[in-house]
Amino acid sequence: MNASLPCVLFVDDEERILRSLRMLFRGRCEILTTTSGSEAAEWVRRRPVHVVVSDQRMPGMTGVEVLREVAAQSPATMRILLTGYADMDAVTASVNDGEIWRFIEKPWVARYLVDTVEHAARVAQHDFALAVARLAVPPPPVVGNAPIAARIAVLDNEGSLAAQVRDVLPAAVRVEHAFDLESTLELLADHDVAVVIARLSSTDGDVADALKQLKRLRPATLAIVVSSLRDSRLLIGLINEGQVFRFLLQPAPRELLRRGLAAALERHAHLRAQSDLLQRHAVDAPRQEPIATTTGRLLRAWRRLREAATLRSA
Template identity: 80%
Template sequence: MSASPPCLLFVDDEERILRSLRMLFRGRGEILTTSSGHEAVEWVRRRPVHVVVSDQRMPGMSGVEVLREVAAHSPATMRILLTGYADMDAVGASVNEGEIYRFIEKPWAAQYLVETVEQAARVACRDFDAAARRPAGRATDATVAARVVVLDDDGALAAQVRELLPAAVRVEHAPDLEGTLEVLAEHDVAVVIARVSSAGGDVADALKQLKRLRPATLAIVVSSLRDSRLLIGLINEGQVFRFLLEPAPRELLRRGLAAALERYARLRTQSDLLQRHAVDAPRQEAVATTTGRLLQAWRRLREAAALRIA
C-alpha cells in the first residue's frame, strides 16, 4: 500500500450505520461518511477516494447509481455494495452498471467486512500509484487476436455472438463444460459466455474456479434464473463481468462484449490491474469432478494455468 493512508468513503442514509462503520474502521485510513449519494459522487470527483462502500436503498440516489457514477469519474476506486435487500434487480445492476468488487449483505460480519475493504484499499492504492506512473499511450485494439468461447448447448447464443463481433474475434462454440475447459486449456481466451441453467450446477461452480486460474478472462453469464443468491456468489467468488437475463437483449449483449474485450486488452498489457479481479474462496469445492472426462479437462486447464505462471 502507498505511504499515505487510504481514503475510505461510506454512504448510508442511516446515521447509526455510519456511526458503526466509523467505529469499525477507526485508525484504518481516512474515513469519510455521508448520507447523500450526490455528495459522495462530488467527493470522488474532487479528490482521490480509494474505496466507496454504499448502501443500496437510499432516497434520491440508489447505491447502484452512486457506484455507477463513481466508476465513471474514478475507475481506480474500488466499489462495494452493502445492503440488507438482496433483490435481483439491484444485484444485477451492481454488476452491469457499477462493476462492483463485492456485494456484502447486512447485517455484516465485521471481520469479513474489514478484510474485504482493506483488501480493496490495497488494490486501489496500487492502481492509483500505477496510473500516476503509467505513460500515456495509444489505446489497445481490443479485437486483435481475441478469442471468445460460448458455452451453449444448442448453439443459438454462439450464433448471436458471432453476429455481434467483428471478424477479427474468433468465436468458438462449446456445447458442454468439458468442451469449454478444453478450449481454455489450449488457448488464451478473452471472454467466456456461459448459459447457466442451474444455481447448483457445474457451470456456476466452474466460473468461480476459472477466475482463480485465469483472472484475465472475463465471464458473461446468460440465465433465465432470477436468483440473487446465485448472482451474489458469482460476484464475490467469480467476479462475473456481466449478468444478462434470458433472452439476452441484443444491444446489452453487444455492449457487454465490447466492454469485456476492452477490459481484457487492458488486463493483458497492465498486469497490475489483475488484482482488481481477486475473488473470495469458493464456499464449496467445484462439483465439476463428477465424471472422469470432466476431471481430466479440469486437470489440463490447471496444468496450463500453472505453466503460464511459471
C-alpha cells in the same frame, strides 16, 4: 490523519449505520461518511478516494447509481455495495452498471467486512500509484474493441447463443462454441480465451462453480452469464467468488449483448497490456471445490486447465 492510510468513503442514509462503520474502521483508514449519493460523487471528484462502500436503498440516488458515477469519475476507486435488500434487479444492476468488486449484505460479519475493505484499499492504493506513474509514460492505446487475436468461448448446449454472439461481433473475433463444460475447459487449456459467455440454466450444475474457479486460474478472462434464473443468491456468489463481468437475463437483448461483449474484449486487452491491474480481479475463495463431485473426464479437463494456467504464469 496518517497520509499513508487509505481513504474510504461510506455512503448510507442511516446515521446509526455510519456511526457503526466509523467505530469499526477507526484507525484503519481515513474515513469519510455521507448520507447523500450526490455528495459521495462530489467527494470522488474533489480528492482521491480509494474505496467507496455504498448502501443500495437511499433517497435520491440508489447505491448502484452512486457506484456507477464513482466508476465514471475515478475508475481506480474500488466499489462495494452494502445492503440489506438482495433483490435481483439491484444485484444485476450492481454488475452491469456499477461493476462492483463485492456485494456485502447487512447485517455484515465484521471481520469479513474489514478484510474485504482493507483488501480493496490495498489494490486501489497500488492502482492510484500506477496511474500517477503512467502519466509520464502513457501506455500505447488499444485500437478498437476487438483485437485480431481475440477469442471467445461460448458454453451453450443449444447453439442459439453462439449464433447470436457471432452475429453481433466483427469477423476478426474468433467465436468457439462448446456444448458442455468439459469441452469448454479443454478449449481454455489449449487457447488464450478473452471472454467466456455461458448459458446458465440450473443453480445445481457445475457451470457456476466452474466460472468461479476459472477466475482464480485465469483472472484476465472475463465471464458473461446469460440465464433465465432470477436467483439473487446465485448472482451474489458469482460476483464475490467469480467476478462475473456481466449478467444478462435470457433471451439476451441484442444490443446489451453486443455492448457487454465489446466492453469485455476491451477490458481483457487492457488487462493483458497492464498485468498489474489483475489484482482488481481477486475473488473470494469458493465455498466448495468444483471438482469434488465431477466425473473422471471432467476432472481430467480441470487438471489440464490448471496445468495450462500454471505454465502461462511461469
